[in-house]
Structures are given as C-alpha cells and as structure tokens.
Amino acid sequence: MTITTTLGTALITGASSGLGAIYADRLAARGYHLILVARRIERLDALAATLAGKYGVEVRTIGADLSLPADLQRVAEELSSNAGITMLVNNAGVSTMGQVATTSRQAIAAMDAVNVTALTTLTYAALPAFLQRDRGAIVNIGSVLSFHVLPTSTVYSGTKGYVMNFTRGLQQEVAGTGVTVQLVLPASTATEIWELSGVPLTQLDPATVMAAEDCVDAALAGLDQGELVTLPSVEDQALWEQFDAARLALFAGAMRCKPASRYGVK
Numbered sequence: 001m002t003i004t005t006t007l008g009t010a011l012i013t014g015a016s017s018g019l020g021a022i023y024a025d026r027l028a029a030r031g032y033h034l035i036l037v038a039r040r041i042e043r044l045d046a047l048a049a050t051l052a053g054k055y056g057v058e059v060r061t062i063g064a065d066l067s068l069p070a071d072l073q074r075v076a077e078e079l080s081s082n083a084g085i086t087m088l089v090n091n092a093g094v095s096t097m098g099q100v101a102t103t104s105r106q107a108i109a110a111m112d113a114v115n116v117t118a119l120t121t122l123t124y125a126a127l128p129a130f131l132q133r134d135r136g137a138i139v140n141i142g143s144v145l146s147f148h149v150l151p152t153s154t155v156y157s158g159t160k161g162y163v164m165n166f167t168r169g170l171q172q173e174v175a176g177t178g179v180t181v182q183l184v185l186p187a188s189t190a191t192e193i194w195e196l197s198g199v200p201l202t203q204l205d206p207a208t209v210m211a212a213e214d215c216v217d218a219a220l221a222g223l224d225q226g227e228l229v230t231l232p233s234v235e236d237q238a239l240w241e242q243f244d245a246a247r248l249a250l251f252a253g254a255m256r257c258k259p260a261s262r263y264g265v266k
C-alpha cells in the first residue's frame with residue numbers, strides 16, 4: 001500500500017550505489033516519495049522495489065547518463081515540470097585520481113560533465129519552482145577535496161571546489177526564503193567510487209574511512225539542524241569557522257586599489 005505524504009518527492013542522482021542509495025533508503029524511511037537517477041537502471045529498479053515494499057512510498061526510476069546532454073535534459077525537465085518534487089539531492093559524482101598529464105581526456109570530461117555541469121543544470125532546473133513555491137531543499141555533495149587538493153586530485157578537487165563555491169553562492173541567493181541549500185563535504189567514505197577512481201579502499205587507513213550509512217545519517221542530521229555546511233567527519237566545528245573566517249579576511253584584504261608594497265610598483 002502506498003502511503004500519503006506531505007513531504008513530497010525527493011529526486012536523488014547517483015542512487016544506484018554508495019551515498020545515493022543510502023539517501024534513498026533514509027528519505028523513503030522519512031516518508032518521501034522518490035525519483036532515483038543513474039545509469040545502472042537494473043540496480044535502480046531493484047532498489048525501487050525494495051524501498052516501495054519496505055516503506056510504502058512511490059519510487060520511480062530514470063535511467064540517465066548525466067554526462068550526455070539529452071539524458072541530462074530529460075532529468076532537468078522532470079525537475080522543472082514535476083510540482084511534487086520538494087528535494088533534489090545532487091549526489092552523482094565521478095572521480096579519476098591521477099596526474100592531469102596522464103589522465104585520459106574522457107575521464108577529465110566525465111568529471112566535468114557529472115560533477116559540475118549536471119549538478120548546475122539540475123539545480124537550475126529545480127530552483128525557480130522551489131523559489132516560486134517558497135519550499136524545497138537542494139543538497140549538493142561536495143567533498144573535503146572541495147577545499148584541499150592533492151597532486152592526484154587536481155581535476156576532481158577542481159570540480160568539487162566548484163560545487164563548494166556554487167553552493168555557497170546559492171545559499172546567499174536563497175537566504176530569507178523557504179528554500180534550503182545544504183553543502184555536504186564528506187571525507188573518505190566506503191563506496192564504490194574508490195575502486196572506480198583507481199585507488200582501492202584497501203590502500204586507505206581504515207581509521208580514516210567512514211561507513212556510507214554514517215555519512216548520510218550525519219548529513220541528514222545536519223540538514224535537520226539547519227546547517228548550511230555539513231562536514232560529517234569533522235569533530236571540531238571551529239575548524240570550518242576558522243577556515244571561513246580566513247577566507248573572508250583574505251577577501252577583505254584584497255579589496256585595495258594599489259598593488260601590495262612587496263611588488264615595488266610605484
């Protein structure tokens with residue numbers, strides 16, 4: 001039997017594995033109807049059947065390769081035309097670790113297309129309706145590599161840095177409305193992305209790797225608490241506040257009409 005819900009429908013990208021599949025479970029448990037998006041439709045359909053049976057919510061699936069403009073457009077049209085959608089979880093992401101010069105052009109293009117273009121396009125599709133209804137939540141999954149870069153994460157960090165700045169800008173745009181935009185910055189989490197990225201999970205110190213369930217549960221708790229930026233693994237919240245304060249101070253320090261004296265420009 002299908003339940004009646006006032007929560008509406010959550011559209012989750014990348015729901016065929018990892019964090020996206022856990023978001024699907026947790027949001028269904030809360031009573032959201034779901035639209036699940038990814039390429040592996042058989043996985044989505046199996047998850048949809050399980051969640052519909054377990055929680056009595058409606059679950060639809062959309063098989064889409066978000067790196068392909070036509071597929072992305074189909075999902076964007078669902079977001080802009082389906083008035084029942086109240087939440088967008090921009091979770092789909094790809095990572096290929098390696099140095100720029102030796103990474104394939106296709107791998108770089110895929111990171112750009114999924115992590116940046118798809119996230120932006122889907123946000124752009126959902127936002128006007130959310131603002132018009134003065135209701136809705138957008139959850140964008142960044143990474144601790146949004147604010148850090150390793151010699152093997154140059155492109156991935158670049159895309160996730162975009163997610164951070166894009167999301168923080170949106171938060172300023174929607175301030176004072178009924179629309180919520182959350183930035184989630186996970187650290188290492190046990191999902192398939194590691195194997196796909198070329199760095200097997202077995203190469204990581206287990207003490208630094210979070211379970212996907214814990215990551216999503218913390219992220220949703222952060223959303224419930226009204227956090228704009230959620231760092232599931234960071235114990236000391238002051239670290240983020242210091243980082244943000246340093247960013248603001250640097251920006252303020254750059255607002256001068258003259259070159260700094262160390263450059264000797266008269």
Ligand SMILES: NC(=O)c1ccc[n+]([C@@H]2O[C@H](COP(=O)([O-])OP(=O)(O)OC[C@H]3O[C@@H](n4cnc5c(N)ncnc54)[C@H](OP(=O)(O)O)[C@@H]3O)[C@@H](O)[C@H]2O)c1
Pocket residue numbers: 013014015016017018019020037038039040041064065066067090091092093094095114141142143144185186187188189190191192193194196
């Ligand atoms: N795991 C970590 O350590 C970690 C840390 C920080 C941030 N993150 C971020 O968390 C998010 C979720 O990743 P995950 O760790 O859960 O990895 P995952 O298990 O590999 O899941 C990635 C999801 O994205 C989907 N996806 C990838 N390419 C796609 C495409 N072209 N079109 C449509 N869907 C696509 C995949 O589905 P299909 O393959 O079926 O299309 C899959 O459902 C990503 O944004 C990732 O960058 C992960």
